[in-house]
Amino acid sequence: MRIVLVGPPGAGKGTQAAFLAKNLSIPHISTGDLFRANISRQTELGKLAKSYMDEGNLVPDEVTIAMAKDRMEQPDAVNGFLLDGFPRNVSQAEALDQALKADGVELDGVLDLEVPEDEVVKRIAGRRICRNDSSHVFHVTYSPPKKEGVCDVCDGELYQRDDDTEETVRKRLEVYHTQTEPIIDYYAAQGLVVTISALGKVDEVTKRAMDALKGQAEGREQRDEDKNDSRGDGGE
Ligand code: ADP
Numbered sequence: 001m002r003i004v005l006v007g008p009p010g011a012g013k014g015t016q017a018a019f020l021a022k023n024l025s026i027p028h029i030s031t032g033d034l035f036r037a038n039i040s041r042q043t044e045l046g047k048l049a050k051s052y053m054d055e056g057n058l059v060p061d062e063v064t065i066a067m068a069k070d071r072m073e074q075p076d077a078v079n080g081f082l083l084d085g086f087p088r089n090v091s092q093a094e095a096l097d098q099a100l101k102a103d104g105v106e107l108d109g110v111l112d113l114e115v116p117e118d119e120v121v122k123r124i125a126g127r128r129i130c131r132n133d134s135s136h137v138f139h140v141t142y143s144p145p146k147k148e149g150v151c152d153v154c155d156g157e158l159y160q161r162d163d164d165t166e167e168t169v170r171k172r173l174e175v176y177h178t179q180t181e182p183i184i185d186y187y188a189a190q191g192l193v194v195t196i197s198a199l200g201k202v203d204e205v206t207k208r209a210m211d212a213l214k215g216q217a218e219g220r221e222q223r224d225e226d227k228n229d230s231r232g233d234g235g236e
Contacts, residue, residue, distance in 0.1 A: 007113030018135030056171030
């Protein structure tokens with residue numbers, strides 16, 4: 001399966017992506033995580049990306065698209081992937097379409113996570129992430145770790161992302177509305193979008209997401225069958 005996850009910062013994309021990727025046995029590809037890995041390794045790409053990320057802006061398409069494509073070409077992604085944070089604007093979506101077309105494959109669905117804006121700001125301001133694994137996410141009030149600053153899962157150090165300040169979150173939301181939301185219409189025109197609410201417990205949202213993706217896949221199969229039937233030549 002090839003899935004794109006869309007939603008504002010703080011919708012819980014990373015958390016959901018980790019569970020969904022596991023359930024669907026496909027790799028979770030997060031451009032945000034790839035950039036953060038480059039930042040901690042202090043690569044040239046990391047240095048460049050950091051200056052944009054800290055302001056809440058998008059990293060330029062040229063480097064982002066090259067990095068995402070490179071990751072999608074790894075052997076574990078041959079049969080599918082869950083993209084989290086990519087594409088983030090229409091030109092990235094077009095570049096992804098071209099890359100998939102060149103490989104003779106297609107997206108199976110675009111999962112759109114909806115969450116009210118005041119909830120986003122609350123979630124992000126208290127968010128703490130494990131240095132070892134970004135899918136180990138905590139919140140100082142909503143889901144505090146047993147021991148302050150320490151990951152319950154792996155004892156890793158919890159930290160607050162540099163771009164998780166209230167000011168940067170507001171900028172990231174603005175960028176989301178102006179640049180990322182248009183890709184929902186872009187994919188809706190291809191009949192790919194399913195929208196679910198990202199409110200509620202993590203496992204409830206995961207269940208909602210799995211059901212929505214299943215319903216979407218069945219709907220597509222039905223449409224493909226109808227298309228074949230309406231060709232009316234009876235086939236071979
Ligand atoms: P969130 O979805 O919570 O905002 P991410 O970890 O997905 O967090 O992204 C963090 C930052 O990384 C973004 O604000 C942006 O600067 C950069 N980034 C991630 N993905 C992309 C992308 N596809 N294009 C450009 N910049 C990106």
